[in-house]
Amino acid sequence: MSAYIDQFPAEAKVIRSAFYTSFIALALGAAFGLIQTLHRTDIVRVIPSEMYYTVLTAHGVLLVVTFTIFFLVAIFTWAVTTSLDRGVEDIRFTWSWYVLMSLGTLFAAVAILAGFTDRTEMSADVLFTFYAPLQAHPIFYIGLVLFVIGTWLAGADWFRSWWAWKQENPDERIPLPTFMVLTTMIMWYLATLGVATSIIVFLIPWSLGLIDTVNPTLTRTLFWFWGHPVVYFWLMPAYMMWYVMLPKFSGGRLFSDPLARVVFVLFLLLSTPVGIHHQYLDPGIAEGFKFIAMTNTMFLLLPSLLTAFTVVASMEHGARQRGGEGYFGWLGALPWRDPVFAGMALAGLMFAAGGFSGMINAGMNINYLVHNSLWVPGHFHLTVGTAVALTFMAVSYHFIPQVTGRRLASKQIALFQVVLWFIGMTFMSNAMHRGGLLGMPRRTAEPEYDFPFETAIGTVGELNAQIALGGVLLTLSTVLFVANMLITALNDPADDLPSNTIPEPLSGSEDAPLVLDNLKLWTAIAVVLVIFAYSLPLGSIVERGGLFGPGGDAFPMFIEFVEGTVFGLTGDSVSSLVNSPLEWLRAMR
Amino acid sequence: MNIHSYEKVWLIAAMLLIVGFIATITYGSVALGITMVDDSEETIDPNALEEHERFGDLGVHQTDSDEYDVHVRAYQFNFEPGSSALGTHDPIVIPQGSEVTFYVTSPDVIHSFSLVGTNVNTMVVPGEISTMTAEFDEAREYGVVCNEYCGSGHHGMEGLVKVVPEDEFHLFSVADVDAPESIEAGEETELTATIDNDALQTEAATVTLEIGDEQFDTDVEVDAEASAEATFTVDTSDLDLEDADDLDWTVTVEADSPATLEDGSTSGTIDLETDEDDEEADDEDDEADDEDDDPNDDDESTGDDE
Structure with a gap:
């Protein structure tokens, strides 16, 4: 019965460092967010509009890459060590991936922030999506690669722990938290192949001037090959918290261990072969491939819907243990x-709303109306910006004392902070969704045009006021969070910390079929699904535009894509196989 | 595996929801005919758009009685045609009740072409041609935005689509105006305008000449995809010339139509010779006029190409 820092002092130090790095990114990202929210709503414009995009790049990269991923490597390390009840195999290796990730962040951040000054040619105003032919300085891309390699090594560290544990416990089921970490990491390895190929094979040589052109559709598709699963990489640690920690804080136990395993297996299988749903409106990709991606995406709703059930059921169980009664009482x-608890529950509630707007995005025909409109950031500020970020902030109030051994500075301010986030996001995201329906574009410094946006209810001024108010409240909430964490880190040691335990589920792993733990099988199926979903579209993109784009003057041509024709032809036939029933039905009318 | 009965109900409901979503999307795709932007067009060299049959000939083209193709080049940070706010290009003008197919491509980075508040919305990727077909039943204006970040001037990338009543729509342009370079004040002179009709049907054009402070109208029938000439005879002694050195003229086709674009109008200047003029002054005037004319000539030639 002791806190994490007493059990694993060396690991606690790494975890602490990762948490602090993520908080620094959060603070910076939030500051940029404030500048943006006031700029695009034309309340206060402290920077020239051209610089808005430097701010936007920094906001995106620092929050969705640095903040989320540093945070999740911290809790994944906590989850593996706690649930296997053993330290990491070699703490120097653990530090090495932390250092590599930090170095990568530093490189990318330097490239981005250099955009603020004219003293250097360096810049990376390419936003989080870095779509070619917009080109960043090479160290931006190199930083991203170092960061991703760092996460690969972190995954290797956790797999290593599990293998070592398995030698000593050959007949035991993989503990649920470790199972969640391992399945998430397999998904991550698979997904990062896309972005790593895009950056290493094309964007770095191109930014160094070794090749003249790239194929914009190809690099874009490889980006989204990774760009959708990455949202599950952010979300899985939040889900893990909802599954293993929320029941504990509700005063009960997880409803079902087998269902939790099923959910994570489904995410492993379905997270990657869906990325083309970000490219519904791309020319150069056949309709059939888009339809396949849409179908996969819809099935990806299943694990989230199951999670909603299990989490609510676990909370209800906890509430009844605490004496709660009645249908809703x-x-x-x-x-x-x-x-x-409050932060995680509010985050879950907002995720339900974000899930619904996501279902709309996934519908490929209604997507015409909302694609790249303000609706989209409205959606992901509910998902990554609340379901993930608010869950992370809420559990920090538990974890920081656990890994520092120090007393939380203020529980009251913490409670106020999570509620403030919820209120701020309610204002901001509902107004963003509504603005998107009017056709207001995302990612723009000045959404003011020569023509008016037609509103059915309310006015554009009212929407802007809500966005700005929400943004200010969110910034305030972040300031309270970071200050609370800072004071906690410097606070007196606590000697009455809760012990670092995870309660057993109501329906335990003994109810889960053994096949669920067969990671090799799920990996193989995931790979096959990705090959199904991607080899033909990628082949046909290369066939159409060439590896280095229709510009044609690529240099040097160090890869001859001989299979091009084969892929192109098979791709056409598969796409038309899906498409012909559609066409036939259309013709019937 | 032990699944609680409530959980089974939930699982079934979730599956029904998912299948329901897929069914509604398929319905929209099949029954309502909402097709996706796709790979039906050949790729294009982004550095050689002007050599392409469509993008060497930007603008609105009639393909059938109520069907039009619009060729648009989306570049940092304008739509050509479309971006008319600062007078950079013409707006896109199409007739009410028409079915319009937009062909859009980019010579530089990724953009979008999005009619605000409608489902005409597509990414524009260099090397690829995006096509979208839409029906325009209402006479009104639509804003066009680029909703994909395309560089530091992204927020200024906007355009306009004007849907005009059918009878106010035309595809006339002033191809050429044959006017004398100089005349003697008080003389009678003749200007001949060549009017092109790009429409697929014969239409009557009202051609207007503004010269000095007088205005002359004449009607001319122009065959489908052909040209016709409109001739104006002007007696300069009727004009109030005072002591002017030259005479400005403008020929406009369908001046009152909202569809009249930049190439619907051509201007020029006629020198007025008077006895007192000395040679040098004339030369200077000529040079100055040439400079004035040059940009106009350029405009005309680009206009003709379109």
Whole structure:
């Protein structure tokens, strides 16, 4: 019965460092967010509009790459060590991936922030998506690669722990938290192949001037090969917290271990072969491939819908343990004054809303109306910006004392902070969704045009006011969070910390079929699904535009794509196989 | 595996929801005919758009009685045609009740071509041609935005689509105006305008000449995809010349139509010779006029190409 720092002092130090790095990224990212929200709503413009895109790049990269991923490597390390009840195999290796990830972040951040000054040619105003032919300085791309390699090594570290544990416990089921980490990491290895290929094979040589052109559709497709699963990489640690920690803070136990395993296996299988749903409106990709991606995406709703059930059921169980009664009366028995619980529950609630707007994005025909409109950032500020970020902030109030051994500075401010985030995001994201329906574009410094946006209810001024107000509240919330963390880190040691335990689920791993733990099988199926979903579209993109784009003057041509024709032809036939029933039905009318 | 009965119900409901979504999308795709932007067009060399049959000939083209193709070049940070706010290019003008197919491509980076508040919305990727077909039943204006970040001037990339009543729509342009370079004040002179009709049907054009402070109208029938000439005879003694050195003229086709574009109008200047003029002054005037004329000539020639 002891806190994490007492059990694993060396690991606690790495985890602490990763948490602090993520908080620095959060603070910077939030500051940039404030500049943006006031700039695009034309409340206060402190920077020239050209610089808005430097701010936007920094906001995106620091928050969705640095903040989220540093945070998740921290809790994954916590989850593996706690659930296997063993330290990492070699703490120097653990430090090495932390250092590599930090170095990568530093490189990319230097390239981005150099955009603020004219003293250097360096810049990376390419936004989080870095779509070619927009080109960043090479160290931006090199930084991203170092960062991704760091995460690969982190995954290797956790697999190593598991293998070592398995030698000693050959007949035991993989503990649920470790199972979640391993399945998530397999998904990550698979997904990062896309972005790593795009950066290493094309963008770095291109930014160094070794090749003249790239194929914009190809690099874009490889980006989204990774760009959708990365959202599950952010989300899986939040899900893990909802599965293993939320029941604990509700006063109960997880409803079902087998279902939790099923959910993570489904995410492993379905997260990657869906990326083309970000490219519904891309020319150069056949309709059939888009239809396949849409179908896969819809099935990807299943694990999230299952999660909604399990999480609510676990909360209800906890509430009834605490004396809650009635159909809905049990809600009142939940520990709403605990910032850890309240933050996670509010995050889950907002995820439900974000999930619904996501279902709309996934519908490929209605996507015409909302694609690249303000609706989209409205959507992902609910998902990554609340379901993930608010869950992370809430559990920090539990984890930081655990890994520092120090007392949380203020529980009241913590509770106020999570509620403030919820309120701020309610204003900002609902207005963003509505603005998107009017056709307001995302990613623009000045959404003011010569023509008016037609509103059905309210006015553009009112939407802007809500976005700005929400953004200010969110910034305030971040300031309170970071200050609370800072004071906690410097606070007195606590000697009454709760012990670092994960309660057993109601329906335990003994109910889960053994096949669920067969990681090789799931990896193989995931690979096959990715090959199905991607080899033909990628082949046909290369066939159409060439590896280095229709510009044609690529140099040097160090890869001859001999299979091009084969892929192109098979791709056409598969796409038309899907398409011909559609065409036939259309003709019937 | 032990699944709680409530959980089974939930699982079935979730599956029904998913299948329902896929069914509605398939319905939209099949029954309502909402097709995706796709790979039906050949790729294009982004550095050689002007050699392409469509993008060497930007603008609105009639393909059938109520069907039009619009060829648009989306580049940093304008639509050509479309970006008319600062007078950079013409707006896109199409007739009410028409079915319009947009062909859009980019010579530089990724853009979008999005009619605000509608489902005409597509990415524009260099090397690829995006096509979208839409029906325009209402006479009104639509804003066009680029909704993909395309560089530091991205927020200024906007355009306009004007849907005009059918009877106010035309595809006339002033191809050429034959006017004398100089005349003697008080003389009678003749200007001949060549009017092109790119429409697929014969239409009557009202051609207007503004010269000095007088205005003359004449009607001319122009065959489908052909040209016709409109001739104006002007007696300069009727004009109030005062002591002017030269005479400005403008020929416009369908001046009152909202569809009249930059190439629907051509201007020039006629020198007025008077006895007192000395040679040198004339030369200077000529040079100055040439400079004035040059940009106009350029405009005309680009206009003709379109």
